[in-house]
Amino acid sequence: MNKNAIKKFAIDARNKLIASVTDKAGMLGITPDNCSETITKGADFEVYKTVAGTEVTLNKKQCEQRGKLVDQIHARGFEAVVEEVAYTWFNRICAIRFMEVNDYMYPVRVRVLSSEKEGKNEPDVVTMAPDIDWNLTDKEREEIIDAKMNNRLDDLFRMLFIKQCNLLHEVLPGLFEETEDYTEMLLNISFTNEDDVIRMLVDGIDEKDFNIATVDEDGKTAGQVEIIGWLYQYYNTEPKNKAFAKKAKITKEEVPAVTQLFTPDWIVRYMVENSLGRMWVEGHPDDELKSKWKYYLDEEEQEESVQQELDKIKAEYATLKPEDIKLIDPCMGSGHILVYAFDVFMQIYENAGWSQRDAAQSIIQNNIYGLDIDDRAAQLSYFAVLMKARQYDRRILTRGIGPNVYAVQESNGINRSQLKYFGAGLTEEEKKTALMQLEGFLNTLNDAKEYGSLLNVEDYDWKLLEKFVENTDTESQISFDTYGLDETAEQLKQLIRIGKVMAQKYEIVATNPPYAGTSNLSAKVNNFVKKNYPDSKADLFAVFIERCGEMLKKNGYQAMITQHAWMFLSSYEKLREKLLHKKLINLVHLGSHAFDEINGEVVQTSSFVFCNENEAKYKSTFIQLVSGKNEDAKATLFLSRNCRFYKTNIQLGEIKGTPYTSYWASDIVLTAFKTAKLVGEISEPRVGMATANNDRFVRLWFEINIEKLGLNLLSRENAIASGKKWFPFAKGGEQRKWYGNNDTVVNWENDGFEIQNFKDEKTGRIRSHNYNLDYIFQSALTWTVIGTQKTTFRFCPVGFLYSNSGYGMFCDNEATKYYLLGFMNSKVAMSLLNILSPSMGFESGYLRKLPIIESNHKDEVVNKVKKCINESNIDWDSFEISWDFKRHPLISVISQNRLLFDDTTDIDLAECYICWENECNERFNLLKANEEELNRIFIDIYGLQDELTPEVEDKDVTVRKADLQRDIKSLISYAVGCMFGRYSIYQDGLMYAGGIWDYSKYKDAAWRAEGRPDVSDFYTKNHYMPDFDNIIPITDEEYFTDDIVGLFEDFIKTVYGKGALEKNLDFVAKALGNKGNTSREVIRNYFLNDFFKDHCNAYSVTGSGKRPIYWLFDSGKQNGFKALIYMHRYDADTVGKVRTEYLHKAQKYVETAMQSAQYTIDNATSSSEKTKATKAVTKYTKQLAEMKIYDEAIAHVANQRIEIDLDDGVKVNYAKFQGVEVSQEGKKACLLYTSPSPRDTR
DSSP states (O other), X not given: OOHHXXXXXXXXXXXXXXXXXHHHHXXXXXXXXXXXXOSEEOSSEEEXXXXXXXXXXXXHHHHHHHHHHHHHHHHHOHHXXXXXXXXXXXXXXXXXXXXXXXXXXXXXXXXXXXXSSTTOOSOHXXXXXXXXXXXXXXXXXXXXXXXXXXXXXXXXXXXXXXXXXXXXXXXXXXXXXXXXXXXXXXXXXXXXXXXXXXXXXXXXXXXXXXXXXXXXXXXXXXXXXXXXXXXXXHHTHHHHHHHHHTOSOOOTTTHHHHHOOOOOHHHHHHXXXXXXXXXXHHHSOOHHHHTTOTTOOOOOOOOHHHHHHHHHHHHHHHTOOGGGOOEEETTOTTSHHHHHHHHHHHHHHHHTTOOHHHHHHHIIIIIEEEEEXXXXXXXXXXXXXXXXXXXXXXXXXXXXXXXXXXXXXXXXXXXXXXXXXXXXXXXXXXXXXXXXXXXXXXXXXXXXXXXXXXXXXXXXXXXXXXXXXXXXXXXXXXXXXXXXXXXHHHHHHHHHHHHHHHHSOEEEEEEOOXXXXXXXXXXXXXXXXXXXXXXXXXXXXXXXXXXXXXXXXXEEEEEEEEEGGGGTOGGGHHHHHHHXXXXXXXXXXXXXXXXXXXXXXXXOEEEEEEESSOOTTOOEEEEEOTTOOSHHHHHHHXXXXXXXXXXXXXXXXXSTTOOGXXXXXXXXXXXXXXXXXXXHHHSEEEOOBBOSOHHHHEEXXXXXXXXXXXXXXXXXXXXXXXXXXXXXXXXXXXXXXXXXXXXXXXXXXXXXHHHHTOBOTTTOOBOOBOOOTTTTTSOEEEEESBOSSOOOEEEEOTTOEEBSSEEEEEOSOHHHHHHHHHHHTSHHHHHHHHHHOOSSBOOHHHHHTSEEOOOTTHHHHHHHHHHHHHHHHHHHXXXXXXXXXXXXXXXXXXXXXXXXXXXXXXXXXXXXXXXXXXXXXXXXXXXXXXXXXXXXXXXHHHTOTTTOOOOOOGGGOOSOOOOHHHHHHHHHHHHHHHHHTSSBTTBSXXXXXXXXXXXXXXXXXXXXXXXXXXXXXXXXXXXXXXXXXXXXXXXXXXXXXXOHHHHHHHHHHHHXXXXXXXXXXXXXXXXXXXXXXXXXXXXXXXXXXXXXXXXXXXXXETTTEEOOSEEEEEOOTTOSOEEEEEGGGOOTTHHHHIIIIIIHHHHHHHHHHHHHHHHHHHHOOOHHHHHHHHHHHHHHHHHHHHHHHHHHHHHHHHHHXXXXXGGGHHHHHHHTTTTOEEEETXXXXXXXXXXXXXXXXO
């Protein structure tokens, strides 16, 4: 089945039909904003003005249809009505396509959308009309002949299509309702237009995908009725995306689209075979029948006492006849589960000696039931079940029976004042009883579209209610009150049919329920589930686990596929306690990628079968398929009979919190959970602080004034006394072990006064929480709470606060703290944690439950952990992102290897890189060896040698190896930092990041470093001093004395010596890999095109966004003018200086260069010289035009003399210079480089 083609058609068809219906409405004078009034009105006609400004005349019937359309629009809105009409026709078109391909058309087997003759576009129904046995009236025959004679083939096709739909109403009334209403007026289809829905369907989706007789190369059915379900799911693609994108509560109208998810075929088979199939063969053993069920799981051998109880249940199953077994899918969608259940029922009936024809009728009437919240889904299920029956009984459509599948309906519209007219022929006592029950039933179904099959309907006396609504007594009471009584009767009959299905108990419940967090749903649904299902209220899938259990008879089977969160999340602990009182037959743990339509790790699932009976010692079968990368891989793994585990409910309950994910835990692991201390007993894992507004209270440390940053403070009292505003904030971050991710700070000035008093403006409530006042500033272990399939733990020194994404684990004993860190980063801890939380969340509650065994290896573990922390610390501090960064490692290696670099006038940068590379490799290998040894120690302590190996993959070692291009780029970044005075080659660490600027301290640093005479001019001229005015131009030609390439060349010459300058520039250029004929050109092109982008990426943190501290003034794509400034040295005059001292001078330089090029054109004799000069003039012309526009923008800002506050951070301050635009000759300019711009993803 080509799902890509199906998806494309469904999405395109929806848009095409909506546009077509909207256009047709416009030609009736109806638009989204207005329903026009009549221009002229007669006895049997009306005239309206169309959206095109023309006039349209409607006959009496058309006027009535238009009136109904207008009423619906006023009641429900234009968009809702158009959506409904478009889908109605989509549904019918697809159904007719399925029927004609499979030769199911009624009353005559003639193709309506296509032709049996290959290559013929004209549908057979058009060709054959009017000679079709459709009981055409004389008028219809005349219209057909007229359309043919006048070549109005699309009009003829539309007429015949509507006629066919009306004929199908006779046999499929649940799908083909009578169309002589406004939907008919709004239909506009064509078979001649290749872009119309009909041709899109016939030509776009291979016919074999509809044909139930089609088999693929493996002999499997390729064409199937399930294609209708795929069409429905894909049709909902854009409504689903729209509902999610609006960031508001999901309405009851949106729930079907949002939660629609077509269940993979193999999982449907697993669920049905292991519930319905199991019930039958356990009571009627038949190996031949069972062999037909590919995904049936045989029971594990049970203890004798358990087997005796099972035999009693099987004896009860043996009394069942095929027609006794009732199966319901309460969230049936398009009926996929019901369709396969039909096949299994058919096998059961045939096994019991029934004919296929009789069995098909009995299955529809007695066995299969379905409910859904969505009317459209119910129509599809109705159609799917009948089409499945049609495979077995050619006359099923004419037998007048329909399947028991319904959309839950509301009672809100029932005119209850008319109930007194019902019950003719009943006794007064019967009337009283019926009325009382009916009132209660109607109350239950009030707002039923909100709740669907979650509603628990009482088992009323349905026969009495059916008699009650069957007859009315109005002869003596005819009044205005009785108007519409027949309609009320029909509504009540329909509600009673639905109510019976909702109330009765079933042998089998099989479903794929909606996955939707109830917090995103309406207040009514929220309140309902809180009241009725408090143990599963967080998500609809969990609520349905409880609800489906309520629908079962004793010893009935409940088969479901749901998200797997119920198996381990603490919020479902009480639900798990309830489920432990049911017998779990088997469970398939699917994990992520069970649905090929869903990418990523968010939707992780399990499928399972429960029996509504308690047997604590029953050995349940578990199959672990989480490693399968897609639907087919999981199905293949299932059939391999590997990855199987067996556990009883007693064993599942041995771990605190009863996680069902303990199914794969060995006896050794279970013993550890039962006998060892828990992490929560020797430490205190704490949920971190939620600021309630990270934009306001949280920064990356390099954004702020460093003088306001308080580091290494031991207590709240020390923090208050320091007078600092910003303090380190553990906030999770990327997967990194042992040490690091220390990049975020929080405003905790005056003991967090502002945060602790941050209130909701409407309610007055304090919004922030979890301050952990007794723990802040203490050393702890921290970790990333939300990860992928694992997390990593780091040592956090004193002075930190902890966030709600970077929790803290506190421990009074230092040795125990290090021992815990070694354990938490071991394979053993990850393996155990996967039992408690096999997802992306690693909250403190799970960590508390981990078993920790302290052994005589404690000292060895502590020493190795300290080494790991030290090595990871060195690695973290080797780059600018650390606040403890000293100097670039490609410079540090010089002093560390003095014997190698004895000539300071000729230091080879390539050799420096080799030294750095060796250092990185040594650190990497040491850390890897330590981690493997720690794994071995803990594997031995826990006795898991048969389950785990100590080896660590390179990708899991979280210190960096050398990377030539990355490290050269970071050297360039460090050089730019030295140009601006952020750093100095003469002193370790930060030199300036806020506060009062003092140029003299750089001279002092050089004097201290080299011990030379303190002569100011000497250091300014002979040493690497910062740029004087905080403006460094970047131009495509060297115009300025402080040109950035020249400054970088001076940096390389100063650090590595004059003698090695050229080879070192060559080395840098080769590492960068940019375009250019010389090393200097390559480096210049890097600064022009890539430096700022790399800077934005370097000065960013996942989850926080880009936070550049060097800002780029950029005139545009022509590279007319660029200049960098250092944010922390910015003042109100900076922009003015950029303009007058640099932009204007650059304009003059370019003008001079253009004049020179023009002179060459005028005087050169060489054609190549003229060509080169002509290109130069073109470039200079564009640059001057760009700079002229830019000058206006920069003048506008310069005149404002904008001030910035470093406490506001990059995001707020950068925005002050964004969006400053001027218009000149239709062009616009923006002051600062806008892509990539600083953005926030917090």
